[in-house]
Amino acid sequence: MVMSSDDPGSQEAFRLLEKKTEAGVWSLDFTTRKMAWSSGFYELLGLASGSVEPSYEAIIELMHPDDRRPSGEFDRIVREGLPLDREFRIIRPNGKLRWLSNRSEVNLDKTGKPVRAYGVLLDVTPQREMALAREASDSRFRALVTATGAFIWTADAEGRILDIRNWRELRGQNPTDILGSRWIDLVHPDDRAHTMQAWTDALVTKREYSVEHRIEQPDGEYRWMMSRAAPILFESGTVREWVGISTDIQDRKVWPTTIDTEKAVLTGAQLRSARGVLNWSVRELSLAAAVSSSTIRRLEEMDGPPPGREDSLAPLQAALEAAGVEFLFPPTGKPGVRPR
Missing domain, CATH: 3.30.450.20 (PAS domain)
Incomplete structure (x- = not known):
């Protein structure tokens, strides 16, 4: 049969x-x-x-x-x-x-x-492809978080911190010590009042939270952080939870506001990293900046800046910055990239 x-x-x-x-x-x-x-x-x-x-x-x-x-x-x-x-x-x-x-x-x-x-x-191909897509998305998210050194956290509807998913990895500390409302103890005393006011206003209005404040480090020093959060709502409009991200902005706060233009030239490594932050393909960047894909690939092959004048860097930088990327040019060390 x-x-x-x-x-x-x-x-x-x-x-x-x-x-x-x-x-x-x-x-x-x-x-x-x-x-x-x-x-x-x-x-x-x-x-x-x-x-x-x-x-x-x-x-x-x-x-x-x-x-x-x-x-x-x-x-x-x-x-x-x-x-x-x-x-x-x-x-x-x-x-x-x-x-x-x-x-x-x-x-x-x-x-x-x-x-x-x-x-x-x-x-079960559709289910497996969806699972693989989620895994790829999670991997990209974890890589982005690692690359930016940002903390990802969640809070309940009342504003109590429930979890900081990569606190232990980035600081080597147990996150349970700062959950609930104890996180405020890490904020610099001079920044606590406006931090709590911004958080309270966000909870009441159900609008996005954004604040710059100094956070105590494991060595006792303070670094500037940008903390943002957005509410996740039920269909009824009530808040289910808050999802937030805290990004280190110390360099932006302490570096000089004026940069030597001779040194502020995009590098190939910055271009690659910026595309990674945005999850853009070479073609997507090419369309956004009106620069050929071959030119982008050529520039990205170099870790440093191009040896001569490169007119295509300006539109590339403008397109990436418009999409939410910030390029960093420290007085010392390598140039970097982070989400704006």
């Missing part, structure tokens, strides 16, 4: 169910090691129904090399009657990659010996 039924109506209903759920059914006889596949199973593999003899080896031929089991593993599974539940990728004959999820059940005889296995194969 290819997975059949004597009732044509049942066959049609089964076939419709497979199509609507993007599923396929299979069975395996442990004694003969013969498999049977439904039409839906063939379709999931990208094969015409009945075009190949159902077998584990035929599945392996289409399976992504990184997902194939070690040699002899299938024999052990058959011998011990183990379930075949897993997710794996297959590369269809047309070259398209799909994620498939297999769920199975093993039937035993009276002595407990495995006799037959039945399973269903589901196409």
Whole structure:
């Protein structure tokens, strides 16, 4: 059989169910090691129904090399009657990659010996792609936070700090010591009044919070920080929580307001970092600045500034700054980049 039924109506209903759920059914006889596949199973593999003899080896031929089991593993599974539940990728004959999820059940005889296995194969590609996209987004977010040295925090509707997710990583301290309302103790005494006033006003008006203040460091010194937060609202309009970010602005506060223009030349490293902050591709920057992609790539190949005059740097800098990036040119050390 290819997975059949004597009732044509049942066959049609089964076939419709497979199509609507993007599923396929299979069975395996442990004694003969013969498999049977439904039409839906063939379709999931990208094969015409009945075009190949159902077998584990035929599945392996289409399976992504990184997902194939070690040699002899299938024999052990058959011998011990183990379930075949897993997710794996297959590369269809047309070259398209799909994620498939297999769920199975093993039937035993009276002595407990495995006799037959039945399973269903589901196409889970959309779910896997969404998960991978979230993972990529989270990775970019973590990289951005690490690169900027910013603290990400959440507070409840009343303004009590619930968590600072990277406090321990950046300061080597336990964040529980400053949760609730105890964080104010880290603010410089001269900055506490206007900090609390700004926070109170934001809580009352449900508007964005923004304040510059000095925060005590582990060594006892103070550094200037810019703290911003925005409310997350329920559909009713009440505040569910606040999400905030505190960014170090010490250099901006203490560096000279005038910069030697000879030294304030964008570097290739700054261009690469700025695109990373904005999550822009070379093409997106090219369109925003009206500068060719080849020119951008050439400039980004250099960690430092270009050796000669480069007229394309001005529109590139303007486009990136307009999108929310700030370029830093310290009196000493390497030029940098951060979100504005």
